[in-house]
Amino acid sequence: MDFTFDSYGRLLAIIQEQGYKIADYYNWESFDRCVILRHDIDNSLDKALEFARFEWEKGVKSTYFVLVTGDFYNIFSRHNRKVIRDIIDLGHEIGLHFDQTVYGELALDTHTIREKILCEAEQLKTVTEKNVNIVSMHRPSRQILEGDLQIPGMTNSYGRLFFKEFKYISDSRRNWREPVESILTSGEYRRLQILTHSFWYYDEEKDLHDTVKSFICGANRERYDNYKNNFTDLESVLGLNEICG
Ligand SMILES: [Zn+2]
Numbered sequence: 151m152d153f154t155f156d157s158y159g160r161l162l163a164i165i166q167e168q169g170y171k172i173a174d175y176y177n178w179e180s181f182d183r184c185v186i187l188r189h190d191i192d193n194s195l196d197k198a199l200e201f202a203r204f205e206w207e208k209g210v211k212s213t214y215f216v217l218v219t220g221d222f223y224n225i226f227s228r229h230n231r232k233v234i235r236d237i238i239d240l241g242h243e244i245g246l247h248f249d250q251t252v253y254g255e256l257a258l259d260t261h262t263i264r265e266k267i268l269c270e271a272e273q274l275k276t277v278t279e280k281n282v283n284i285v286s287m288h289r290p291s292r293q294i295l296e297g298d299l300q301i302p303g304m305t306n307s308y309g310r311l312f313f314k315e316f317k318y319i320s321d322s323r324r325n326w327r328e329p330v331e332s333i334l335t336s337g338e339y340r341r342l343q344i345l346t347h348s349f350w351y352y353d354e355e356k357d358l359h360d361t362v363k364s365f366i367c368g369a370n371r372e373r374y375d376n377y378k379n380n381f382t383d384l385e386s387v388l389g390l391n392e393i394c395g
Contacts, residue, residue: 151326151330151331152355153321153324153350153351153352153355153356153361154351154352154353154354154355155204155351155352155353156353157351158201158204158346158351159204159208160331161330161331161334161344162205162208162210164331164334164335165185165334168183168334168335168337169183169337170183170184170185170334170342171183171184171185172184172185172186172187172210172211172212173185173186174186174211174212174213174243175213175243175245175283175284175305175307175312178341182340183340183341184340184341184342185334185341185342185343185344186212186213186312186316186341186342186343186344187205187210187212187213187344187346188212188213188215188245188286188307188343188344188345188346189201189212189213189214189215189345189346189347189348190215190247190286190288190345190347191214191215191216191217191223191247191347191348191349192217192220192222192247192288192347192349193220193222193223193349193365194222194223194348194349194365195216195223195225195230195233195234196233197348197349197351198214198233198237198348199233199236199237200348201346201348201351202214202236202237202240202242202348203240205240205242206240206241206242211241211242211243212242212243213242213243213244213245213284213307214237214242214243214244214245215244215245215246215247215284215285215286215307216234216244216245216246216247216274217247217248217249217288218246218247218270218273218274219249219252219270220247220249225273225274225277226276226277230277231277234277234278235277235278235279238278238280243284244274244278244280244282245282245283245284245285245286245307246267246270246271246274246282246284246285246286247285247286247287247288248266248267248270248285248286248287248288249287249288249289250263250266250287250291250294251288251289253266260297260299263294263299264299264301264302267285267301267304268301268302268303268304271283271285271304282304283303283304283305284304284305284306284307285301285304285305285306285307286307286308286345287308290308294308295308295313298310307343312343313343315341316339316341316342316343317333317338317339317341317342317343318342318343318345319333319342319343319344319345320344320345320346321345321346321347321350322345322347323358324347324350324358324361330344349361349365370393371390371393374388374390374393
């Protein structure tokens with residue numbers, strides 16, 4: 151499948167045609183055959199909102215996992231607070247996307263990982279204004295994938311249940327390692343967790359190179375606009391045409 155909104159729409163249609171219910175991390179047990187849709191937001195909350203709107207148009211609810219510690223977006227900014235709340239208003243759930251590597255190179259002990267997750271979930275809650283009950287790991291370590299980490303009051307989407315008992319498929323690095331559509335049409339699995347990254351999807355198909363390039367080059371414009379909001383008469387110092395060719 152290619153990485154366009156249309157293709158994702160087709161994927162949603164296949165899920166439903168094959169008799170799967172689109173479930174979430176709370177209600178999946180009510181369905182004999184179900185798919186949980188999950189999105190990890192590694193780079194861009196704006197792209198996630200675009201995706202959230204698309205799913206809303208299709209009548210689908212899913213879970214968006216937000217990084218509190220990433221370098222690409224700040225969840226506490228005025229703009230991003232609104233984006234996160236807009237995603238919630240579209241009916242989606244917000245979970246925590248947790249990157250344990252920000253706490254150092256050494257593997258953390260389980261107790262510390264748990265503590266950090268609960269602490270970040272509290273921070274995210276100040277933006278969502280509702281409890282953050284689900285966590286996914288950013289580039290999970292073997293320790294996490296094999297450890298079945300339990301966190302009091304929270305669901306771990308990489309715990310044994312959702313990672314081993316559900317069929318887990320992901321488009322990480324813009325690459326479906328397994329053919330998601332035929333896995334669904336085969337009907338082989340009763341329960342699936344499908345991870346997509348909204349960052350890869352556009353109206354028109356772009357390859358990996360162009361997708362990454364437009365994100366990196368587009369940052370100039372974003373940074374210019376942010377600076378303009380904080381620096382009177384920026385144009386007299388540096389013209390927009392000088393940075394966006
Ligand atoms: Zn991630």
